[in-house]
Amino acid sequence: xxxLTLTKRPQHSSxxxxxxxxxxxxxxxxxxxxxxxxxxxxxxxxLYIYLVKPLAEVWSLHELAIKSGPLILIAVGLxxxxxxxxxxxxxxxQFVAGALLGSAIPIMFPTLTGWFVLxxxxxxxxxxxxxxxxIPAFLxxxxxxxxxxxxxxxxxxxxxxxxxxxxxxxxxPEGSNFPETRAFNPSAVLPEFLPSSxxxxxxxxxxxxxxxxxxxxxxxxKKGFEVKVLGASPRAGKFAGFSSSGMxxxxxxxxxxxxxxxxxxxxxxxxGKLQPVISPGYGFTAIIVAFLGRxxxxxxxxxxLVLGLTYLGGEAAQFDLGISDKLARVFQGxxxxxxxxxxxxxxxxxxxxxxxxxxxGKAA
Amino acid sequence: xxxxxAILLTIATAATPLLIAALGELVVERSGVLNLGVEGMMVxxxxxxxxVTQLTGSPWIxxxxxxxxxxxxxxxxxxxxxxLVTNQVATGLALTLLGLGLSGMIGESFVGQAGIKLPxxxxxxxxxxxxxxxxxxxxxxxxxxxxxxxxxxxxxLFKTRAGLTLRSVGDSHSSAHALGIKVIAIRYxxxxxxxxxxxxxxxxxxxxYTPQWVENMTAGRxxxxxxxxxxxxxxxxxxxxxxxxFGAVGxxxxxxxxxxxxxxxxxxxxxPYLATVIVLVLISGNRRxxxxxxxxxxxxxxxxxx
Numbered sequence: 109x110x111x112l113t114l115t116k117r118p119q120h121s122s123x124x125x126x127x128x129x130x131x132x133x134x135x136x137x138x139x140x141x142x143x144x145x146x147x148x149x150x151x152x153x154x155l156y157i158y159l160v161k162p163l164a165e166v167w168s169l170h171e172l173a174i175k176s177g178p179l180i181l182i183a184v185g186l187x188x189x190x191x192x193x194x195x196x197x198x199x200x201x202q203f204v205a206g207a208l209l210g211s212a213i214p215i216m217f218p219t220l221t222g223w224f225v226l227x228x229x230x231x232x233x234x235x236x237x238x239x240x241x242x243i244p245a246f247l248x249x250x251x252x253x254x255x256x257x258x259x260x261x262x263x264x265x266x267x268x269x270x271x272x273x274x275x276x277x278x279x280x281p282e283g284s285n286f287p288e289t290r291a292f293n294p295s296a297v298l299p300e301f302l303p304s305s306x307x308x309x310x311x312x313x314x315x316x317x318x319x320x321x322x323x324x325x326x327x328x329x330k331k332g333f334e335v336k337v338l339g340a341s342p343r344a345g346k347f348a349g350f351s352s353s354g355m356x357x358x359x360x361x362x363x364x365x366x367x368x369x370x371x372x373x374x375x376x377x378x379x380g381k382l383q384p385v386i387s388p389g390y391g392f393t394a395i396i397v398a399f400l401g402r403x404x405x406x407x408x409x410x411x412x413l414v415l416g417l418t419y420l421g422g423e424a425a426q427f428d429l430g431i432s433d434k435l436a437r438v439f440q441g442x443x444x445x446x447x448x449x450x451x452x453x454x455x456x457x458x459x460x461x462x463x464x465x466x467x468x469g470k471a472a
Numbered sequence: 473x474x475x476x477x478a479i480l481l482t483i484a485t486a487a488t489p490l491l492i493a494a495l496g497e498l499v500v501e502r503s504g505v506l507n508l509g510v511e512g513m514m515v516x517x518x519x520x521x522x523x524v525t526q527l528t529g530s531p532w533i534x535x536x537x538x539x540x541x542x543x544x545x546x547x548x549x550x551x552x553x554x555x556l557v558t559n560q561v562a563t564g565l566a567l568t569l570l571g572l573g574l575s576g577m578i579g580e581s582f583v584g585q586a587g588i589k590l591p592x593x594x595x596x597x598x599x600x601x602x603x604x605x606x607x608x609x610x611x612x613x614x615x616x617x618x619x620x621x622x623x624x625x626x627x628x629l630f631k632t633r634a635g636l637t638l639r640s641v642g643d644s645h646s647s648a649h650a651l652g653i654k655v656i657a658i659r660y661x662x663x664x665x666x667x668x669x670x671x672x673x674x675x676x677x678x679x680x681y682t683p684q685w686v687e688n689m690t691a692g693r694x695x696x697x698x699x700x701x702x703x704x705x706x707x708x709x710x711x712x713x714x715x716x717x718f719g720a721v722g723x724x725x726x727x728x729x730x731x732x733x734x735x736x737x738x739x740x741x742x743x744p745y746l747a748t749v750i751v752l753v754l755i756s757g758n759r760r761x762x763x764x765x766x767x768x769x770x771x772x773x774x775x776x777x778x
Contacts, residue, residue: 251756253756257695257702257749258749261749264691437574438570441573441574444570445548445563445566449552452556456775
């Protein structure tokens with residue numbers, strides 16, 4: 109009989125802390141290899157198309173920046189929330205809320221031009237995301253309502269609201285009957301940061317900046333210390349004089365603002381108008397990014413690039429090999445599982461034993 | 473009369489998957505485990521139930537397949553959360569994300585196919601009784617299963633020794649362990665029961681409610697089921713009340729959409745989700761009720777010391 113025994117390490121292993129995302133990624137590669145093998149495709153070619161080919165050309169590097177930008181931006185916000193033990197899983201909704209509020213300017217004032225239009229939109233985007241994130245925070249603080257469930261329910265609500273807006277009040281008055289708003293005027297479009305080589309927009313730069321700022325706050329400031337203490341032990345935090353309800357608001361406002369900024373950046377930089385669906389699940393994939401990056405903003409940059417790559421690889425594999433692009437989401441799900449599983453190695457030493465249990469091992 | 477009867481019947485149809493999935497999760501949470509993967513297990517049940525039905529031609533085999541797949545899929549969560557003591561919230565989320573992705577891929581070739589509905593019961597004479605006849609004697613088989621399951625869970629949890637053991641594991645895993653109870657084994661069984669229920673609930677969606685496969689067809693019902701468990705404060709009978717209340721909200725908004733009224737259809741579609749938020753707020757405002765019934769070890773990992 110095979111049995112697994114966990115023994116708590118005296119202190120957490122920094123070796124495995126650094127290694128575990130790589131082990132998880134490695135096992136996901138093996139999983140992918142087998143999956144290609146069993147579906148009758150050449151596994152080497154499959155993995156090449158999935159993970160290497162998108163990096164080989166300049167235009168697809170730009171696509172990678174476009175896909176990874178929102179993932180990184182949302183995930184660094186989530187890292188603050190998860191570290192402080194606030195389970196914001198409604199980032200997808202805060203993304204939409206930010207996109208909606210930020211888009212109010214170019215849609216309601218289509219002739220407005222000038223340098224101030226974009227900054228105003230971006231700020232409104234952050235406010236929109238933060239305000240929407242504040243709802244589950246308020247309910248948690250005021251009524252002790254479980255934030256996981258409320259934040260998730262609100263995702264459905266805001267998605268339906270967006271659907272109504274683009275089919276109703278905000279539908280393009282000059283357009284045909286498509287459910288979409290008017291296209292943003294050029295002053296409301298987020299510019300490319302390397303226009304000579306491709307279409308990647310400033311959203312990616314915002315993501316990197318946000319990661320650096322939040323890394324600094326988490327690792328170098330008292331606020332960051334507060335996040336970690338309250339996350340690890342609310343009781344200890346209370347004795348230190350930290351306010352746990354203040355932290356709930358802080359976590360949701362920061363993660364909401366990041367998601368909102370990602371939303372308005374995506375709409376303004378990549379889509380150029382509002383439509384019924386504006387996200388391929390970035391808000392949920394960002395949860396995977398946050399954990400793969402070990403809730404460390406700098407790790408999240410790398411993790412965001414990896415997950416962005418799976419989106420691109422999924423499209424490429426569909427085009428080149430005729431494999432469903434849904435495979436990408438399977439890879440993402442498997443990766444998260446493995447990351448969580450490998451994290452066990454950080455706090456426990458795992459012993460795999462074969463044969464009958466030793467007599468000393470009591471029934472457990 | 474005709475319309476009232478039809479509405480009652482559709483409410484029961486809408487409530488059934490919520491009730492079954494929530495009953496499973498209730499047992500899981502009573503054992504002290506929080507599995508947020510209900511949505512993922514449910515959607516896996518829906519797709520495997522539909523796929524097996526299409527391949528074998530028998531919705532009965534499809535239904536059984538959905539139950540088995542739900543239980544097996546929950547083992548993934550069980551292995552991580554129970555054996556490897558990972559964070560239960562994150563692991564449950566992972567199960568949901570994986571389930572949504574995997575079901576999309578499995579179901580891709582089944583999109584657009586006309587499904588086979590599980591045949592409804594029909595007892596001549598009895599199902600002709602006005603108002604409640606078709607509801608009580610002419611419903612779909614999973615509806616009756618949901619009633620039997622409710623009774624079974626109540627009996628098991630509160631009238632049997634095994635149920636008492638399960639509750640003790642959920643309330644204090646260390647004391648239960650000290651008494652020689654196999655905490656992890658019991659939690660594994662509870663998690664698998666939850667998975668089987670979620671799978672069956674998914675099968676109800678793809679074999680009874682709307683016999684077809686659409687990606688993400690659970691549409692948040694797994695999450696609503698989780699909310700119902702909180703709403704019920706871990707009591708099976710209140711769960712029935714909650715599931716039918718939500719079934720009613722879902723059906724009435726559909727009827728309101730059909731009749732027009734000039735209310736945007738999106739607002740009506742959002743009602744079940746808004747109702748969930750409101751209900752959660754109301755129930756959590758009542759501290760005494762929630763504190764008294766919440767399994768004390770809920771969500772806390774257990775590593776047996778040796």
